[in-house]
Amino acid sequence: MTDFSGIKTPAYFYDLDLLRKTLAVASKEADRYGYKIHYAIKANNNPVIARTVSDHGYGVDCVSGNEILRAIDTGFPAGGIVFAGVGKSDEEIELALSRDIFCFNCESLEELKVVGETAKRLKKVARVALRVNPALKADTHRYITTGREENKFGIVLPHLRQALDYCKESPEIEFTGLHFHIGSQITSLEPYKKLCDMVNRIWREFDISGYGGKMINLGGGYGIDYRHPDTNSIPGFSSFFSLFADNLELPGGTAVHFELGRSLVGQCGRILTRVLYTKKGAGKQFVIVDAGMTELIRPALYQAVHRIINVSSPGRPERYDVVGPVCESSDVFAKDILLPRTLRGDMLHILSCGAYAESMNMNFNLREKPGSVYFSEGEIVKGGE
Numbered sequence: 171m172t173d174f175s176g177i178k179t180p181a182y183f184y185d186l187d188l189l190r191k192t193l194a195v196a197s198k199e200a201d202r203y204g205y206k207i208h209y210a211i212k213a214n215n216n217p218v219i220a221r222t223v224s225d226h227g228y229g230v231d232c233v234s235g236n237e238i239l240r241a242i243d244t245g246f247p248a249g250g251i252v253f254a255g256v257g258k259s260d261e262e263i264e265l266a267l268s269r270d271i272f273c274f275n276c277e278s279l280e281e282l283k284v285v286g287e288t289a290k291r292l293k294k295v296a297r298v299a300l301r302v303n304p305a306l307k308a309d310t311h312r313y314i315t316t317g318r319e320e321n322k323f324g325i326v327l328p329h330l331r332q333a334l335d336y337c338k339e340s341p342e343i344e345f346t347g348l349h350f351h352i353g354s355q356i357t358s359l360e361p362y363k364k365l366c367d368m369v370n371r372i373w374r375e376f377d378i379s380g381y382g383g384k385m386i387n388l389g390g391g392y393g394i395d396y397r398h399p400d401t402n403s404i405p406g407f408s409s410f411f412s413l414f415a416d417n418l419e420l421p422g423g424t425a426v427h428f429e430l431g432r433s434l435v436g437q438c439g440r441i442l443t444r445v446l447y448t449k450k451g452a453g454k455q456f457v458i459v460d461a462g463m464t465e466l467i468r469p470a471l472y473q474a475v476h477r478i479i480n481v482s483s484p485g486r487p488e489r490y491d492v493v494g495p496v497c498e499s500s501d502v503f504a505k506d507i508l509l510p511r512t513l514r515g516d517m518l519h520i521l522s523c524g525a526y527a528e529s530m531n532m533n534f535n536l537r538e539k540p541g542s543v544y545f546s547e548g549e550i551v552k553g554g555e
């Protein structure tokens with residue numbers, strides 16, 4: 171049993187052994203088909219985590235200039251960086267060009283022109299993939315939130331031809347292929363099957379090979395099991411990648427890239443927090459902990475469910491709402507969950523906090539940034555060394 175007693179809370183806690191194991195499984199499964207994985211660093215830009223991912227030979231997916239700088243600082247080669255996002259600023263585009271990144275994922279005609287003009291001015295050639303909004307209908311899965319027509323992401327099909335022609339006519343743009351991203355926390359493979367069908371059709375109908383396309387980037391968004399993180403800590407990468415191998419029908423030699431964030435790092439992290447107070451409300455009991463929505467905003471932002479355990483108390487189970495100290499009514503981690511009888515000073519762990527927790531940390535209420543603690547080769551190491 172690990173001894174957490176000396177750790178100042180709240181803290182982000184990372185199991186680097188589990189992270190390394192997850193990374194090894196994902197790359198082994200991707201290697202079977204020659205697929206290339208880019209780590210979506212927005213999921214967690216903690217330098218120890220990013221360094222561990224880059225050590226395993228991954229590329230990286232960045233959505234800001236600062237993420238590009240962090241990626242390079244933590245060992246990712248510039249030649250493995252893809253730069254996505256609907257709102258790249260002029261400075262960020264210049265930075266990316268000056269670092270000779272692998273590829274821009276362009277999301278609008280206007281952005282494409284700015285990238286082209288900037289490349290011309292800097293006497294560079296911009297490698298560009300066009301992010302397509304595949305207008306996948308909502309009947310697939312409710313978590314598909316970025317690939318519908320009403321979402322802000324990507325170029326809609328009626329504008330794709332014009333974007334392809336623009337690339338063809340611009341010597342400062344090297345068209346590489348297409349990029350798709352249909353959403354996040356997708357736990358069923360069905361939406362990806364539909365995506366493959368869509369991709370096959372678009373590739374043919376628009377004659378992407380004729381425009382020089384030789385790469386496809388199928389985004390990320392593969393989900394993790396937030397309800398059973400202990401028994402299901404490594405996502406099913408084998409069935410994930412084999413689905414694409416079975417369903418993509420692209421010309422031989424087309425490179426297939428993925429951008430995975432949550433599925434690589436989500437389960438290796440947890441938040442350690444101590445109970446400040448307990449109190450009874452109208453028909454309920456509250457546990458007030460020293461972590462809040464500032465450390466983990468997912469429950470407040472999209473009603474995300476995270477398992478919470480009490481590692482101090484062996485008591486009989488009772489029902490509690492677990493809430494943070496922040497002055498917002500939405501600062502609630504869980505409602506009506508069973509925990510062993512919980513007392514002031516107990517330590518709780520909020521599980522599955524490796525992705526979109528530390529990277530979304532904020533200092534609302536002027537709260538301090540928590541420290542990070544790492545677990546490696548069977549023991550707790552403070553600085554990750």
Ligand SMILES: *Cc1c(COP(=O)(O)O)cnc(C)c1O
Binds near residue numbers: 212255389391431525
């Ligand atoms: C966020 C994002 C990803 C990663 O999503 P996960 O759900 O963390 O796997 C991949 N590609 C793009 C374009 C993204 O915006």
